[in-house]
Amino acid sequence: MLSTKYTEKTKLTKDEIDRKWWEVGDYFRRNSLWLLMYCTGCCAIELPPSMTSAYDMERLGMGPMATPRQADILLVSGYLSLKTLRRLIYTYEQMSEPKYVVGLGSCPINGGIYHDLHAVINQLDQYIPVDVYVAGCMPNPESVLNGFVDLMEGIKNKTANGWKKYRDNNEWYKQNQKDALGEVIIHDEFHE
């Protein structure tokens, strides 16, 4: 009689094994998301209540992280001026893959109340890919956390693949960045 504990070894191709490992990786990844908070605008005020005891982001395995190279999520909270966008692109390109971008508030979506300003961009996803938007001006902590849960779902279903898009359509993103900023390289007295 065959043991029920024994399962026959199946022949898997390399792609299938890779996929399985990715699924394992995604499981751990989505349960330990580390944030890099790029607090550009007023939506950053919603993060203290989301992180501290009232809503406690830590229970979802999320926490703040100090440097872009250690973080999984780039959290853009609020409007982005051209000067900030230039630094944001620097930061995004330093992060290691897989990386996800969450846009808080209505400003990264369509410009929000700054839609007609000369110094503020209107759509963030023209310059870097955005996986989850949380709409609202400002979004309350419930919606912020809901956005993160949506991102976890996205990682599970492999729909949060902005980092792949950035790699595949790199020329398009670079062209958009160039149209808005002229040049992404920072020239100022503090960097020279």
Place this chain on the structure above:
Amino acid sequence: MMNSMNNIKEVEDLVNKTVKVLKTENIDKNQVAFEIEKLEVHLLLMVLKSSGWIQLSYLSAVDWPDENKFEVVYIVFNWEKPVYVQVRTKIDREDPVMESILPIFPGAKYYEREAHEFFGITFPGNPDYEKQLILENWDDIPPLRKDFDPSAYSARKFPSREYPQDFSVKDPNNKTLEKTEERKKRAKALRVGGKKQ
């Protein structure tokens, strides 16, 4: 109260003794503004600095396109007597040149760079007033001039999102509010164990 009025009187006497004042404006009980000639600004600021107004709080400009003038405003503050003094002067808008006040207030360096960036005023005497400070790679007329149109610039430079459909809560066909009410009622019912109220 009495004291601050005395302070303002004292400033007015000092300024009227030093330069020709075109216009005086009492803004509030501890702020007073003087409009003077362009060439006398340095003299007045020097006198004010030696009489205790040692801090340059702000330097900026106002655009008056109807008069074809820029108004440069210097605000100085005294730590002994609580009076802000605004020194205003009007300069030509077509060829805006204002001598730098760097020898009097070294902290004016960055304010002058900012005023150059946002209004296009040149400050001879400041070695790097032309360096960029806040705007980077700016490619239009200075943005705080009144004839600059920020929304046209934004429309030209930043693509705005297109929405295939309009959504409005005031639309009679939009059932969002009713659905929200239903959901609230359902949530309330669940809170009391699903019993009918």
